[in-house]
Amino acid sequence: MVKVTICMGSSCFSRGNNRNLDAVRAWLTVHGHTADVELKGCRCGGKCGEGPNIWIDGVCHSEVTPQSVPELLAAAFGEEA
Ligand code: FES
16 A cells, blocks of 8 residues: 655645646556555645655655656556656
């Protein structure tokens, strides 16, 4: 089970996590991992200046874009992007 936590604080959300959430959901669906993930939102993680932030298994990834989402998730699931 991979834990993906997307910051839903207003800064991260408006700066890209709104689109990153769609990208995460799409990747999980295409790669058949919707049952292997604990996908959650969280409140501001206190790192707004580096956002949008997404935590994967407790590791914070900053300045995430829809383009970088596949690479991050592939690494977490041990797959090719
Ligand atoms: S809004 Fe995401 S870290 Fe503050």
